[in-house]
Amino acid sequence: MEIICKNCHQTYIGHYCNNCGQPADTHKINWHFLWHDIQHGLLHFDKGIPYSIKQLFTRPGHFIREFIEGKRVDHFKPLSLVVVLGTLYGVLYHYFNINLFPDHSETNLNYPEFNEWMAMHFSWVTILTIPLYTIGTYICFRKQGYNFVEFFVLNTYKASQRLFAHILLFPIIYHYNGTPYIQKIINIIYAIDIILIYWTNLQFFNRISKIKTFLLSLLSHIIFVIVFMLTVYIVLKLSGNFPE
Numbered sequence: 001m002e003i004i005c006k007n008c009h010q011t012y013i014g015h016y017c018n019n020c021g022q023p024a025d026t027h028k029i030n031w032h033f034l035w036h037d038i039q040h041g042l043l044h045f046d047k048g049i050p051y052s053i054k055q056l057f058t059r060p061g062h063f064i065r066e067f068i069e070g071k072r073v074d075h076f077k078p079l080s081l082v083v084v085l086g087t088l089y090g091v092l093y094h095y096f097n098i099n100l101f102p103d104h105s106e107t108n109l110n111y112p113e114f115n116e117w118m119a120m121h122f123s124w125v126t127i128l129t130i131p132l133y134t135i136g137t138y139i140c141f142r143k144q145g146y147n148f149v150e151f152f153v154l155n156t157y158k159a160s161q162r163l164f165a166h167i168l169l170f171p172i173i174y175h176y177n178g179t180p181y182i183q184k185i186i187n188i189i190y191a192i193d194i195i196l197i198y199w200t201n202l203q204f205f206n207r208i209s210k211i212k213t214f215l216l217s218l219l220s221h222i223i224f225v226i227v228f229m230l231t232v233y234i235v236l237k238l239s240g241n242f243p244e
Contacts, residue, residue, distance in 0.1 A: 001013065003017075003024050005017040005019065005020065005022050006022065007020050007022040008020045008022070048076050049076050049081065049084065051074055051075075051076070052074075052075055052076040052081060052157075052160070053160075053164055055075075056157060056160060056161040056164070056200075057161070057164075059203065060157070060158075060161060060196075060199065060200040060203060060204075061199075061200045061201065061202060061203020061204030061205070061206065062203050062204075062206075063075070063157075064153070064154050064157045064158075064200070064204055065203075065204050067153065067157070068146070068150050068153055068154070078153050078156035078157050078160065079127065079156055081156075081157070081160040082123060082126055082127055082130075082156055082159050082160050082163065083123045083127070084123075085123075085160050085163040085164055085167065086122050086123025086124075086125075086126045086127070086163055087122070087123045088167060089122055089123075089163055089166055089167055089170070090118075090119050090120060090121070090122030090123060092167070092170050093118070093119040093122060094116070094119035094120060096174050096177070097177075098115075098119070098173060098174065098177050099115050099177065099178065100115065100182065100186060126159055126163065127156075127159075129159070129228065130152060130155050130156050130159055131152065132224055132227045132228050132231065133155040133158070133159075133220075133224050134148060134151045134152045134154075134155050135223060135224070135227055136219070136220035136221065136222070136223030136224040136227070137151045137154065137155060137220050138151050139220070139223055140216040140217075140219050140220040140223070141201075141205060141216055141220070144205055144207070144208070154200075154204060157200075158196070158197060158200050161196055161200065162193050162196060162197075165189075165192060165193070165196060166189065169189055169192075172185060173185060173186075173189075194221065197217060197221065198213070198214060198217045201213050201216075201217045202214075
């Protein structure tokens with residue numbers, strides 16, 4: 001039976017238009033359609049965000065490598081996942097008035113204002129740090145056969161992994177918010193981040209030894225810290241907020 005596509009008006013036979021890919025059965029827009037769209041377009045119950053998060057905490061390196069190599073039907077898109085989780089964390093950060101910065105009155109930087117800006121733009125700040133992570137990964141692991149963009153995807157998924165870990169640990173951050181112990185909590189979470197990065201790299205770069213992966217991961221993170229501090233210095237210097 002020939003069907004006329006409702007999108008491009010191409011005549012075709014089958015379940016999908018061979019010109020634009022539109023499905024033949026588009027369904028009436030009602031409450032059932034809305035629930036189906038939420039379930040299968042964002043959450044899925046077996047795929048989408050829950051599936052990707054589960055994979056990032058059970059077999060992260062293998063999961064990311066499969067995505068890069070072309071197995072992408074069940075994977076939630078890497079940048080979209082960062083935006084969703086970063087926005088959620090930013091909302092929590094803002095709503096519960098989390099302040100990770102002490103009052104540095106000796107600088108020109110308004111820390112309460114900066115803290116609020118960070119909360120409102122957390123997902124985009126996270127995305128902006130991904131290329132900095134990627135520089136270190138590319139320099140250290142470039143002989144493993146992946147290009148810069150593929151390393152960017154690797155680090156994007158790792159950013160989502162860390163964001164979800166931070167969301168899980170948020171009750172602890174909230175409990176110690178405004179206390180002298182908050183910096184120790186942040187240091188512990190930072191250590192967890194490093195462990196997650198190494199664990200993911202260990203699975204992703206499974207063709208090299210664990211020792212080599214550890215050393216290259218360490219060097220990669222050192223490069224990230226140097227590039228990050230240099231970037232912060234340049235931004236603060238240009239904005240006139242760097243302490244004299």
